[in-house]
Amino acid sequence: MRDRPSGTKTSQLDPHARRILERTELEGIELIRFLYVDHGGVIRGKAASRSRLAERLGTGIGHTVAMMAMNMLDQLQDVEHLGPVGEVRIVPDPTTYVPLPHAPGAAAMLSDLRLPDGSPWQACARTFLKDAVAQLAGEGYTLLAAFEPEFTLGRLLPDPGGGHDRLVPLDDSLCYANTGFDTAHDYTMKLVRALETQGLRVEHYHPELGPGQQELSIRYAPALRAADNHVLLRETVRGVAMRMQLWASLAPKPLAGQAGNGAHLHLSLWSDTTNLFGADDEIRDAFVGGLLAHLPALTALTCGSVNSFRRLAPRSWAGAYAVHGPDNREAAIRMCSPLGDSGEPNVELKPSDSSANPYLSLGAVIHAGLDGIRRKLDPGEPVDVDPDTRPGRYPRLPSSLGEALDALEADELLMEALGPLRRSAYLAVKRSEAAAFAAQDVAYELYHHVRAF
Template identity: 70%
Template structure:
């Protein structure tokens, strides 16, 4: 099977591409969605038809540069290099191909954003993570990661008072209560089977604290594929719910008076052959190696700026408050769920392999490629500079005096998106890593969102977040 390049010369397709072309014919897939995540954290894309798929897998689909300056409210921002003039290509990665059982006749692939000559575009978020992974590899490391999302399952209903639509949860069950399992059972089974058919291994599932709140975790993977899986997961959760006449939202606070939805990020560093977990050291009090402590120190150092990328919406900061188990103070600790960096207890019988860190101030409104890439850059900075993370905190930092928190460096993390963006702009390392075009666009998009939502009420904010994320 061949295609032709721009000169008309026949060009052989790779094995993965040929396999996909055969599969779409056999399975009757008519539309293949080419997906990417924008600076607003929104998953967007275009779709190729089956007859044109071979060509589009090679050339990509044309796309205006302006879309990476679009906010989650579809307000286009003025960003140099992202105006009405200019074209990029959505070029799919065949390794990310998955069918969409909740959308019969459709499949999807995740794309890199490329220049017309095929080189990476300076605002491509997936390339940002690829570059961060390459920096890890240059130092002799590989990252294993997993996103751990929560979401709210309910129905989108009109507001009786005439305001924006509301998300009404499917139940009012208690945290981990079996009534929650029963009321969401049909959806949960459908979701599990769909994820597994897409190659995403399910770890565990349970009803969480909030009304209608669910948590279903999938298997860890190398960093790039972990971020790809987060995109597929988000699409699948919402798609399955819609096919069942429900609405699923991964927004941080889709219902203001209910528990927020996090998406904790689990990370560990391994050797490049993925044979040894370099974060593990059985002789240490907390089971961590010196490398792990330096990584923690780097994340702590950059955490005020990092949250602008890991918690990327106005709605995120309704969740990041003291006594919410969402980590409001900059510290770390062993199984401390009020610490933004939690040292996770390893699994018996697999202690070395299961040693990992959990980054708690993280949610599904973030662009996963930017958030994970930024965490890598922050951790690497701690490793390269030999930073010390300070003392671990084994209590809720909100219970400490201000003087004690100051001694421990457990300062309050940004309480608003604007505060987080200020910290990001002041962080030279992360700003340099993002690069001029990407950082200018990200800051413009996020500043506009902060301004737009500041002019509205909580109901407007909740509506626009639960309908998008």
């Protein structure tokens, strides 16, 4: 292959990068999106043209530091070191390259935000997860994870009363009903093919409880790949819908009176080829003990929006109480029974949704679980009833984003793990969102979450 006009020779690139250059020509790719997730949970990025890709794989694309102080309403917050002065680079990970079937001529790579000299930047969410994975590996463990997202499929239509556009669901089929499969069939088949084309292995799909609600899960993977997969899934769910003149929203509560959209997080901890959640009850219990000990603070990261807390309510199968139990879908942590002889035991964290930054969410979960292992924390007795039927007996998780942020600020372990710049930015962004939505009505909140997620 010829050298690129930028002066970067293909011989100077690593094998992954060389293969990408070959693929872009063979597949007719003209623009390659370098994607990242900000502190508001919004997926953002810039795109390199194919003609400059050889150079940009090494240098990245220049980007203002201020974007990591932007909230989901595109309101810039006053955070020290994240203002108009300063620059980072959006540096793609070549191993994550995928064509985008829903956007012909385009491809994407998940990216890190790095300083101009190439060193890690302390406000990069993907770097936070990488560091957490490295700490876990230092203790001899590997975490496999999978997000289990729900979303609402419909159309975004003008409000008859002249207010904000509203999401009108595609159908009103019953939960798991075959009519739901049929109504969404054309969209679903295009979605599944698009995900499989990108290397995301679809496990299960079904129509869910609410009008237009769908659920589709991807095969588990090592933690970083699992978070990358969730970003690609979010973009593909929405992108396929747009190409079909539909609208898909992964917002936690896009319709105020209907079921919420979770993104339950499934976890298993491994040592070499052994799943410790099936082979070592002591390790599993300590990991769960760590999650429970930090769960009020974790919800500020795993349920990352004002809208999240409309979903995180008792008797909605969202896990509103800080308890664990075997196959208990009202417990925050469900101990999942394996499917058949070949199934792997795993733990499901239910207070989790797609408005969260998956890198911050999963990284914080690793820090909490590892703390439980190190301190041998006791998760307490498993709960085998709906905890809401025993008033006052079990601890309730925060009921608002503000309460969750207060818990996060009080959690020394997670604040230390986030580091000064990242925690300052995250708290400023999220508190600004809490204040902005508190000053508006429900329709305003729903509209902006449906548009963002």
